[in-house]
Amino acid sequence: MTRQPYPPARRDDVVDELHGTSVPDPYRWLEDSDDPVTKEWLEAQESLFAAEVKALPGRERFRERIAELLKSGSVGAPVWRGGRHFFMRRTPEQEHAVLYTVDPDGTERALLDPMRLDPTGLTTLDAWQPDKEGRLLAYQISVGGDEESNLYVMDVATGTRVEGPIDRCRYSPVAWLPGGEAFYYVRRLPATEVPQGEEQFHRRVYLHRVGVSTEDDVMIFGHGMEKTNYYGVAVSRDGRWLQISASRGTAPRNDLWVADLHASAHEAPELVVVQEGVDAQTGLHFGRDGLLYVFTDRDAPRSRICVTDPATPQVEHWRDLIPQDPEAVLSDFAILDDLDRPVMLVGWTRHAISEISVHDLRSGERIGSVPTPGLGTIGGISERPEGGHEAWFGYTDNTTPPTIQRYDARTGETTLWAASPGAVEVPPVTAEQVVYRSADGTDVRMLIISKPGTEGPRPTILYGYGGFGISMTPGYSASILTWVEAGGVYAIAQLRGGGERGEDWHRAGMLAHKQNVFDDLHAAAEHLIATGVTAPDRLAISGGSNGGLLVGAALTQRPDLYAAVVCSAPLLDMVRYEQFGLGATWNVEYGSAEKPEEFAWLWSYSPYHHVREGVPYPATMFTVFQSDTRVHPLHAWKMCAALQHAQAADRPILLRNEAETGHGARAVSKTVELAADQLAFLARHTGLTG
Numbered sequence: 001m002t003r004q005p006y007p008p009a010r011r012d013d014v015v016d017e018l019h020g021t022s023v024p025d026p027y028r029w030l031e032d033s034d035d036p037v038t039k040e041w042l043e044a045q046e047s048l049f050a051a052e053v054k055a056l057p058g059r060e061r062f063r064e065r066i067a068e069l070l071k072s073g074s075v076g077a078p079v080w081r082g083g084r085h086f087f088m089r090r091t092p093e094q095e096h097a098v099l100y101t102v103d104p105d106g107t108e109r110a111l112l113d114p115m116r117l118d119p120t121g122l123t124t125l126d127a128w129q130p131d132k133e134g135r136l137l138a139y140q141i142s143v144g145g146d147e148e149s150n151l152y153v154m155d156v157a158t159g160t161r162v163e164g165p166i167d168r169c170r171y172s173p174v175a176w177l178p179g180g181e182a183f184y185y186v187r188r189l190p191a192t193e194v195p196q197g198e199e200q201f202h203r204r205v206y207l208h209r210v211g212v213s214t215e216d217d218v219m220i221f222g223h224g225m226e227k228t229n230y231y232g233v234a235v236s237r238d239g240r241w242l243q244i245s246a247s248r249g250t251a252p253r254n255d256l257w258v259a260d261l262h263a264s265a266h267e268a269p270e271l272v273v274v275q276e277g278v279d280a281q282t283g284l285h286f287g288r289d290g291l292l293y294v295f296t297d298r299d300a301p302r303s304r305i306c307v308t309d310p311a312t313p314q315v316e317h318w319r320d321l322i323p324q325d326p327e328a329v330l331s332d333f334a335i336l337d338d339l340d341r342p343v344m345l346v347g348w349t350r351h352a353i354s355e356i357s358v359h360d361l362r363s364g365e366r367i368g369s370v371p372t373p374g375l376g377t378i379g380g381i382s383e384r385p386e387g388g389h390e391a392w393f394g395y396t397d398n399t400t401p402p403t404i405q406r407y408d409a410r411t412g413e414t415t416l417w418a419a420s421p422g423a424v425e426v427p428p429v430t431a432e433q434v435v436y437r438s439a440d441g442t443d444v445r446m447l448i449i450s451k452p453g454t455e456g457p458r459p460t461i462l463y464g465y466g467g468f469g470i471s472m473t474p475g476y477s478a479s480i481l482t483w484v485e486a487g488g489v490y491a492i493a494q495l496r497g498g499g500e501r502g503e504d505w506h507r508a509g510m511l512a513h514k515q516n517v518f519d520d521l522h523a524a525a526e527h528l529i530a531t532g533v534t535a536p537d538r539l540a541i542s543g544g545s546n547g548g549l550l551v552g553a554a555l556t557q558r559p560d561l562y563a564a565v566v567c568s569a570p571l572l573d574m575v576r577y578e579q580f581g582l583g584a585t586w587n588v589e590y591g592s593a594e595k596p597e598e599f600a601w602l603w604s605y606s607p608y609h610h611v612r613e614g615v616p617y618p619a620t621m622f623t624v625f626q627s628d629t630r631v632h633p634l635h636a637w638k639m640c641a642a643l644q645h646a647q648a649a650d651r652p653i654l655l656r657n658e659a660e661t662g663h664g665a666r667a668v669s670k671t672v673e674l675a676a677d678q679l680a681f682l683a684r685h686t687g688l689t690g
Contacts, residue, residue: 004051006653007044009641016575019596021603023575027638031580033626038637045640045655052654056680058689062482063676069478070668072401073422077392080384081134084156086111087404092422095121095667099128099139101156111159112139121667122660127172130156131180132237132385136210138174138183145627145662151185153210166214170200173232177266178239182209184220186231194227200582200629201227205244207267218267220244221257228585235261236286237385241310242269243284249585250468252503253279258313274313281503286310287335288387289342289361294318295333302502303330305346305364321364322346328355329471329502334381335361336409338389343409345370345391347381351433351445352473352500354378356393358409370407371414376400377473392417397474398449399426399481427485428452431474436527438496439519442508445500446524447472448533449480449490459488459686460534462525466495466517467546468589469506479675488688489533493524495550510589512601518553525561537563540618540682544568545631545663546589552607552639555618564619564651564685566678569628569663572635574606575599580632608635611642616649619685623656623674630663651685 011026030038053059074097076088083104090097096114103109117123126149128139137156140149151172152164168188175184188194189202204222208214221244222231232245232254240262247254255276259269275282280298287293292313294306302325306318322330325348332347342361347354354377356370372378376397383391389409396402401420407413432448450458461483465472472492480490494500497509497517509517521541528534541562543551548570555565575593577583591598603609622640624633636655643653656677661670682688 004048006644007041007048009041009645011645018575018593018603019599021599023603023609025573025576025638027641030637030641031632031634033634041641042637042655042657046657049654049656052652053656053677053680056677056684058486058683059676059680062486062679062683063672065482065485066478066675066679067672069424069426069481070672071422072424072476072478073420074402075404075418075420076402077380077382077394077404078417079130079382081130081132084130084134086128086130086134086137087418089418089421090668095669096124096665099125101134109159111137111154111156114141117141118143121669124665126665127174129174129176131176131183132178132239133180136162136176136180138176138185140169140172142170142662144660145625145664145666146629147662147664148629163210166208171230173234175233175235175242177235177261180210182207182266184208184233184235184242186233187217197579198227201584203229203231205231205233220267220269221271222246230585232283234284237288238286241286242271243274244271245283249588251588252281252469252506254281256282256284258284258310260310272313275315284313285333285335288337293321293333293335295330297503300324301504302328305330305333305344322359323364327351329499332378332381334383334391335387336383336389336391337361337387339409343367345381345407345409347378347393349471349473349500352377352447352471352494354395354473356381356407368412371412373397373400373403373405373414375474377475396476398429398431398476401476427481429481429484434527434531436523438516438523440516442496442516442520444494444496444520444523446491446493446527447474448528449484449492450533451484451487454487454489457529457532457535457538459538459683459688460491460528460540461488461682461686462491462493462521462528462539462541463547464493464495464517464521464524464541464543464550465545465547466493466497466509466520466550468497469499469503470546471499473500479679482675483679483682483688486683486688488683488686489528491524491528491533493521495520495524497546511591511598514590514601515605517550518557518605521550521554522558522561525558536561538686540564540566540686542566542568542678542682544570544623546571548572548631548636549574549607553605553610555620556607556610556612557605559615559617562618564621564682566621566623566682567636567639568623568678569625569631569633570607570622570635570639571631572606572639573608574602575609577635580634581628582630608639608642611639611646613646614648615646617643617647617651617653619651619653619681621652621654621656621678621681623678624658625661625663626657626659627662633657654681 071092078085099112150165256274257271264270282296305322328348328350358368379394406417622636
């Protein structure tokens with residue numbers, strides 16, 4: 001393939017001195033997205049990418065097949081309020097999922113369709129919460145992928161908007177008080193009240209009364225606290241108990257308070273400390289039986305459920321109900337109490353495979369299990385707020401589009417409640433979970449998905465994430481199925497830093513231990529090669545966000561091990577990451593360059609700073625999104641320029657820079673285009689021709 005020359009990118013003599021270390025940053029000018037020089041460079045990169053990707057064989061075939069498999073659509077679990085329930089569904093031809101309600105008489109209605117709000121497809125529904133009676137709905141929408149949610153309130157019966165927009169509500173929980181007259185929510189302070197550059201932080205908890213100006217909202221909590229705090233807020237079903245949690249950024253710990261709203265005013269709740277300054281995560285559920293159920297990883301890294309009286313919520317009063325399992329991670333629970341013997345359903349993940357056990361609600365004794373459709377992933381267990389004998393949960397696996405299952409505790413049976421609406425022909429695949437050994441001797445698991453009957457070294461994509469306690473569990477993926485159907489192998493490594501084995505597994509891959517994550521990926525690659533699944537010239541790696549950091553570090557640490565890389569929405573300049581997007585909320589995961597010891601951790605692997613001239617690097621595609629307000633695309637821009645300058649091999653370094661798209665939700669057609677480009681690029685550089 002005749003390749004165009006890379007767009008010229010000047011290398012400036014910019015060097016910072018940090019804790020006695022010289023830190024070069026030759027492409028700092030690319031941090032300014034408004035600079036005409038940066039815009040010119042991006043336009044040139046776009047032209048280069050368009051020329052390269054146009055010549056990739058199989059791109060149209062990948063696009064068609066991914067689109068076909070995405071016609072499965074999707075469906076979400078029901079949320080019951082009063083006589084109604086609410087759920088999300090996307091039909092085969094829809095760009096976005098639509099929020100529906102089913103009225104007490106059984107009539108189904110579409111409440112919120114993002115395409116009706118905005119036919120361009122750029123508007124996304126970020127969150128929604130009906131009030132306790134199902135009469136009003138709070139919902140949040142944003143435009144162009146920026147996730148800058150505006151909050152609105154709708155009258156469910158008529159579909160009319162009765163409130164909003166309320167701005168600065170990104171990631172805001174909504175906790176309704178009974179009657180639908182007011183709710184607690186989280187909102188950032190106005191930009192005029194915070195230091196420049198900190199507009200994304202400084203959240204506060206407010207009480208808002210429907211129909212009253214937000215200027216009259218009462219600040220309930222958050223004044224004088226850490227600027228990067230995230231807050232959770234919830235009100236018990238009966239309206240008596242308020243709980244507020246605070247986490248510094250994405251730290252795996254929270255402070256927690258409760259207030260009795262029957263004994264103090266809604267505008268001035270008298271908060272009682274449940275835990276404060278404790279290195280653990282805890283959440284509360286106020287039962288219909290008057291007891292307080294505590295979900296916590298305090299002294300239990302795989303989590304446990306305790307019970308106490310709401311009037312004495314502190315740890316010294318907790319009684320273990322469901323103790324920590326020696327192997328499985330406790331993930332969720334629901335209470336079914338319209339039974340002669342009330343029960344608790346408890347969700348677990350065991351080596352990333354979901355299961356649900358049934359326990360006596362009073363003693364915690366295990367008395368059974370919930371039948372599930374297979375060895376896959378269960379997405380949350382829900383019940384009716386007023387109680388009952390039924391529960392609903394989502395289910396998916398490698399070949400099953402999302403379904404909603406209904407469990408009846410009276411019969412012990414699980415039945416299909418709702419399936420994804422589209423009929424698709426899913427290709428046959430085999431999935432095998434293997435165990436391999438990392439550099440320090442730690443056993444790590446990996447799921448290997450392949451086409452039945454294929455043998456010998458095959459083009460393989462190795463995917464990983466390894467951060468923030470997020471687990472890699474089986475799920476329906478049009479991209480994976482398309483790649484495997486074409487003859488490739490797709491491997492998903494359950495790296496340290498994730499949550500597959502609980503909080504200890506997470507912490508083994510964060511802060512000073514981040515190198516463990518990269519070592520786990522390298523060891524996964526070596527295992528795939530040693531067992532004949534693939535070969536170095538047929539092996540690609542892929543990751544996004546924190547997974548983009550993963551593959552960025554991997555390609556600089558072991559460029560010999562990988563033939564191709566897709567690096568999406570990545571963090572790559574780990575010295576300056578805190579200064580952009582939501583970076584300051586992640587120093588609890590990575591560390592801060594402002595502290596000498598933590599700077600040393602970051603400097604040891606920061607991908608941008610480990611690019612070396614004259615090294616034959618893998619073929620690399622960076623995919624970034626211009627409206628990404630979480631991870632600024634400057635990371636990929638700077639790394640792309642550095643790799644294009646340093647590359648000693650005849651393998652391309654490309655930048656796919658997408659406008660009006662952000663880090664999270666997107667229209668289906670945009671997902672198809674992105675996935676097709678990624679697979680076609682990886683196929684070209686791993687030899688996949690099927």
